[in-house]
Amino acid sequence: xLRIGVCGLGTVGQSFLRHITEHQSKIRSNVxxxxxxxxxxxxxxxxxxxxKNIAVTNNIxxxxxxxxxxIIVELVGGIDASYELLKNAINNGKHIITANKALxxxxxxxxxxxxxxxxxxxxxxxxxxxxxxxxxxxxxSMANEEILSLAGIINGTCNYILDQMSSYNxxxxxxxxxxxxLGYAEADPTFDINGMDAAHKISILxxxxxxxxxxxxxIYIEGIENITPMDMIYAKELGYCIKHLGITKKDGDxxxxxxxxVLVPIDNVxxxxxxxxxxxxxxGDKFGTSMLYGNGAGGDATAxxxxxxxxxxxxxxxxxxxxxxxxxxxxxxSSLQIKNNSDISSPFYLRIHAEDISGVMAEIxxxxxxxxxxxxxxxxxxxxxxxxxxxxxMITNAVKxxxxxxxxxxxxxxxxxxxxxxxxxxxxxxxx
Amino acid sequence: xLRIGVCGLGTVGQSFLRHITEHQSKIRSNVxxxxxxxxxxxxxxxxxxxxKNIAVTNNIxxxxxxxxxxIIVELVGGIDASYELLKNAINNGKHIITANKALxxxxxxxxxxxxxxxxxxxxxxxxxxxxxxxxxxxxxSMANEEILSLAGIINGTCNYILDQMSSYNxxxxxxxxxxxxLGYAEADPTFDINGMDAAHKISILxxxxxxxxxxxxxIYIEGIENITPMDMIYAKELGYCIKHLGITKKDGDxxxxxxxxVLVPIDNVxxxxxxxxxxxxxxGDKFGTSMLYGNGAGGDATAxxxxxxxxxxxxxxxxxxxxxxxxxxxxxxSSLQIKNNSDISSPFYLRIHAEDISGVMAEIxxxxxxxxxxxxxxxxxxxxxxxxxxxxxMITNAVKxxxxxxxxxxxxxxxxxxxxxxxxxxxxxxxx
Numbered sequence: 001x002l003r004i005g006v007c008g009l010g011t012v013g014q015s016f017l018r019h020i021t022e023h024q025s026k027i028r029s030n031v032x033x034x035x036x037x038x039x040x041x042x043x044x045x046x047x048x049x050x051x052k053n054i055a056v057t058n059n060i061x062x063x064x065x066x067x068x069x070x071i072i073v074e075l076v077g078g079i080d081a082s083y084e085l086l087k088n089a090i091n092n093g094k095h096i097i098t099a100n101k102a103l104x105x106x107x108x109x110x111x112x113x114x115x116x117x118x119x120x121x122x123x124x125x126x127x128x129x130x131x132x133x134x135x136x137x138x139x140x141s142m143a144n145e146e147i148l149s150l151a152g153i154i155n156g157t158c159n160y161i162l163d164q165m166s167s168y169n170x171x172x173x174x175x176x177x178x179x180x181x182l183g184y185a186e187a188d189p190t191f192d193i194n195g196m197d198a199a200h201k202i203s204i205l206x207x208x209x210x211x212x213x214x215x216x217x218x219i220y221i222e223g224i225e226n227i228t229p230m231d232m233i234y235a236k237e238l239g240y241c242i243k244h245l246g247i248t249k250k251d252g253d254x255x256x257x258x259x260x261x262v263l264v265p266i267d268n269v270x271x272x273x274x275x276x277x278x279x280x281x282x283x284g285d286k287f288g289t290s291m292l293y294g295n296g297a298g299g300d301a302t303a304x305x306x307x308x309x310x311x312x313x314x315x316x317x318x319x320x321x322x323x324x325x326x327x328x329x330x331x332x333x334s335s336l337q338i339k340n341n342s343d344i345s346s347p348f349y350l351r352i353h354a355e356d357i358s359g360v361m362a363e364i365x366x367x368x369x370x371x372x373x374x375x376x377x378x379x380x381x382x383x384x385x386x387x388x389x390x391x392x393x394m395i396t397n398a399v400k401x402x403x404x405x406x407x408x409x410x411x412x413x414x415x416x417x418x419x420x421x422x423x424x425x426x427x428x429x430x431x432x
Numbered sequence: 433x434l435r436i437g438v439c440g441l442g443t444v445g446q447s448f449l450r451h452i453t454e455h456q457s458k459i460r461s462n463v464x465x466x467x468x469x470x471x472x473x474x475x476x477x478x479x480x481x482x483x484k485n486i487a488v489t490n491n492i493x494x495x496x497x498x499x500x501x502x503i504i505v506e507l508v509g510g511i512d513a514s515y516e517l518l519k520n521a522i523n524n525g526k527h528i529i530t531a532n533k534a535l536x537x538x539x540x541x542x543x544x545x546x547x548x549x550x551x552x553x554x555x556x557x558x559x560x561x562x563x564x565x566x567x568x569x570x571x572x573s574m575a576n577e578e579i580l581s582l583a584g585i586i587n588g589t590c591n592y593i594l595d596q597m598s599s600y601n602x603x604x605x606x607x608x609x610x611x612x613x614l615g616y617a618e619a620d621p622t623f624d625i626n627g628m629d630a631a632h633k634i635s636i637l638x639x640x641x642x643x644x645x646x647x648x649x650x651i652y653i654e655g656i657e658n659i660t661p662m663d664m665i666y667a668k669e670l671g672y673c674i675k676h677l678g679i680t681k682k683d684g685d686x687x688x689x690x691x692x693x694v695l696v697p698i699d700n701v702x703x704x705x706x707x708x709x710x711x712x713x714x715x716g717d718k719f720g721t722s723m724l725y726g727n728g729a730g731g732d733a734t735a736x737x738x739x740x741x742x743x744x745x746x747x748x749x750x751x752x753x754x755x756x757x758x759x760x761x762x763x764x765x766s767s768l769q770i771k772n773n774s775d776i777s778s779p780f781y782l783r784i785h786a787e788d789i790s791g792v793m794a795e796i797x798x799x800x801x802x803x804x805x806x807x808x809x810x811x812x813x814x815x816x817x818x819x820x821x822x823x824x825x826m827i828t829n830a831v832k833x834x835x836x837x838x839x840x841x842x843x844x845x846x847x848x849x850x851x852x853x854x855x856x857x858x859x860x861x862x863x864x
Contacts, residue, residue: 131719133573141565287563290726
């Protein structure tokens with residue numbers, strides 16, 4: 001009988017307990033030894049509902065040393081306490097399942113290496129993109145060839161906000177309020193909208209796919225706070241929609257690893273990923289382009305990923321499947337460097353606000369020409385009234401980030417250009 | 433040292449040999465025992481290129497009894513010889529990987545049961561949707577809850593043809609010729625366009641998900657031969673596109689299992705699956721709606737799936753992973769019945785050709801009303817000239833197939849209605 005300890009009885013924890021009860025016959029058919037929930041830890045356990053006859057504690061650290069627990073399901077979130085819990089638990093021979101992306105992004109290298117040393121199962125499917133089985137698919141079906149690139153809509157809050165801005169011509173703050181009302185954004189949505197949540201996820205995926213150490217420190221991170229309804233309209237005119245993507249990609253001896261808004265061609269499948277859904281596109285040397293799509297958050301979806309790890313953990317402990325920690329063994333061992341964002345080439349979308357005076361466009365195009373940046377598309381509307389600024393929007397050829405930044409600096413110095421120039425990378429998906 | 437025998441050196445076989453050579457270090461990192469290609473069988477082995485120092489034979493049945501082979505990779509296709517090969521091989525204790533959908537759809541129940549009895553690994557990831565890891569995902573990540581429904585674009589040839597008809601206003605035969613020219617349709621495309629290929633795949637998925645015996649015999653099968661450019665145009669006007677789907681779905685004590693054209697709402701993600709790509713949407717009780725998308729055919733994509741099975745097979749034989757044949761154990765054991773197509777409810781698209789005479793529409797709507805079928809949308813254009821028939825196109829509410837067939841029979845008897853009435857089911861995707 002394997003004994004499972006659950007840390008954290010929030011939304012996911014409650015869904016986990018329901019799932020394990022409702023679908024226990026399915027779950028039991030996928031393992032060869034019996035299991036039970038033996039302990040629950042939650043800071044405010046007294047206010048929570050949980051099954052009777054189970055040991056409880058309000059100190060999650062108790063579980064790391066409890067003799068009543070073989071497998072710990074960590075659903076607490078946060079970093080410090082979870083880190084201590086997991087490190088102690090692994091050292092005490094307990095197997096781990098976690099949904100904690102911040103923890104894995106910050107301390108994954110150390111925890112994976114500790115788990116490998118102690119022959120411990122460490123499952124983290126639920127830490128990236130909820131119910132999408134991206135960790136298992138990359139670790140199994142896609143692990144036998146080179147992954148050329150991976151790009152994903154991995155923050156449902158951002159995707160919902162961008163979708164609302166585009167569909168209903170809302171500005172950022174109104175769309176954010178709407179997302180909060182519907183529970184798609186948290187009361188403090190900072191880490192979602194500034195890109196940090198997506199950065200945690202792309203860091204974990206970069207670890208898994210390219211084995212580099214601590215990618216999070218080197219990831220370029222940009223959120224969606226500066227996108228305006230105007231950008232949505234201009235992007236559409238030019239045949240694009242705006243999405244917030246996480247990208248990791250091999251480029252020679254370097255890895256590109258970044259999260260930021262991008263323009264995606266309107267006929268690409270990414271453009272149809274609406275609302276809070278997540279979607280990850282993976283390019284393999286042999287399998288070509290594949291995509292996984294599904295619920296990136298929510299109690300049931302996340303718990304479903306936790307349960308799939310639980311089955312792996314039980315089969316690991318019972319010696320039915322020892323392969324499930326193969327992929328974590330080599331994390332952090334690669335010497336590949338993460339490329340500086342200023343060295344990464346792509347086409348750029350530029351939004352420039354200028355006074356409606358003849359000659360401004362010529363000054364701008366001269367600057368771009370002097371930097372050998374060519375303009376692939378441009379769109380400019382009539383000003384609303386005689387005194388208002390005109391937005392000039394253009395798409396360049398593929399150039400390095402540093403080059404576009406040089407050009408932007410010069411453009412911003414022009415007498416008739418007002419406000420900051422806003423740039424968004426254009427994403428090219430080479431489907432195989 | 434595990435010895436691998438390859439049966440069939442066609443496109444997939446050649447890709448398989450290349451993949452295993454090019455990415456051997458990745459593959460070796462996922463297994464704990466060594467392996468080698470020890471034997472190759474192909475009817476015309478003399479005309480094929482293959483690595484030196486390997487035993488060869490032009491009789492694939494030799495391999496079933498060869499003492500030099502532990503794992504057989506069956507890439508021959510066809511049914512009779514492959515069936516004999518696999519049955520003998522399993523009885524002789526050899527593990528099996530096959531890409532043969534027709535074989536698995538026809539004889540899967542027997543082969544799975546034989547494999548289970550003999551503790552044999554039997555991998556068939558490559559038999560459905562090429563590089564899309566649908567078999568492993570359903571067997572692992574999605575195996576711990578109820579699958580409510582599964583629907584997929586699982587025939588690339590059909591999808592390419594429909595895409596071309598829609599994008600360039602081509603008729604079926606011109607689009608088929610185009611597909612043949614580009615290698616997207618075979619010289620004899622019968623089994624693709626009449627739905628049989630998709631039926632093999634949905635039969636395998638129905639076996640895996642719902643465990644029913646021999647679903648193929650009971651699947652409703654309809655191809656795309658009767659779709660006209662006119663249907664494409666009318667569907668678009670009504671907010672839909674036309675796709676060919678395979679569907680399997682639980683409905684109480686019954687299973688719906690069918691392949692046929694459907695109208696899909698234009699804002700659904702299915703509508704953006706273009707060209708020869710495949711895409712499978714799965715609804716789970718807990719994980720909600722997920723989709724897997726990728727290359728459904730092609731040598732490299734199919735070989736990639738075969739390689740992922742090979743790694744599972746090696747880990748099975750070396751006792752590192754015994755879970756990979758859990759899911760096949762119960763195939764064929766369910767008593768769930770497959771529902772008759774005439775009992776399945778959905779909205780219908782109807783295309784009726786009538787003479788341009790007043791009162792025709794009233795006659796048609798009276799018939800529908802008498803069957804308690806209501807019209808949700810209708811579109812009708814001017815006739816091209818005074819003598820030509822007018823196409824009347826409508827979408828009904830959700831009704832049983834038998835009811836719509838009764839109504840169609842009566843409509844076809846009307847004096848001013850000419851030609852057969854053409855019906856297409858409208859697909860409702862309830863995303864969770």
